[in-house]
Amino acid sequence: MASITIEKDFPASADAVWAYAGNTADVADWIPAIGSSRLEGDVRHVVFTDGEPARERIVAHSDADRSYTYSYIDGPLPLEHYESTISVIETGPATSRIVWAAEFGAASAEVEEDLVTGISEIYSGALDELATKFAG
Numbered sequence: 199m200a201s202i203t204i205e206k207d208f209p210a211s212a213d214a215v216w217a218y219a220g221n222t223a224d225v226a227d228w229i230p231a232i233g234s235s236r237l238e239g240d241v242r243h244v245v246f247t248d249g250e251p252a253r254e255r256i257v258a259h260s261d262a263d264r265s266y267t268y269s270y271i272d273g274p275l276p277l278e279h280y281e282s283t284i285s286v287i288e289t290g291p292a293t294s295r296i297v298w299a300a301e302f303g304a305a306s307a308e309v310e311e312d313l314v315t316g317i318s319e320i321y322s323g324a325l326d327e328l329a330t331k332f333a334g
Contacts, residue, residue: 199279200310202318203299206325210332212288216264218328219286219296222256228331229324242268250274257281270302275313279303296325 208215218228223237225244233247242254252273259266264287270280282300289295298321304310 199301199303200314201299201301202314202321203297204318204321204325205295205297206322206329207289207293207295208329208332209293211292212264212286212294214332215294215296215328216261216286218331219284220259220261220264220266222259222266222268225324228328229320230327231320231323241271244273246274275316276304276309277302277313278305296328298325 221227222242224235225242226232226235231246232244233249235242235244237243237256240256242256243251244254245251250273252275253271254268255271257267257269263285265283265285267281267283269282270277280300280302282298285297287295287297300317300321302310302313302317304313
């Protein structure tokens, strides 16, 4: 089992950041690796920019806590298990932090190591892109 946690501070209120990060349907708006996304019930359908589709289940969502958790159903990544949580934490009256954590497993330690690198890059790139929404 592998795990990663990526954090990024934002010069905006937690509510403002959550308005983007907490919208489970429109992640393609701020995750560069995703070309399109939509939500059907609790299943998010995404298409990566390389054309590969994937499905994820939203297993928990709390606007009050500014957090949601999703799990990987199927897609191009060789995952046996994957669960990820995005949380927006208030750090001040007009500042916040996103904590994006995932725990996952694959068929081998080597595959998991490659996935740690790839998923970390996706998360970091996404948070950098999201930060542009709040750049002054």
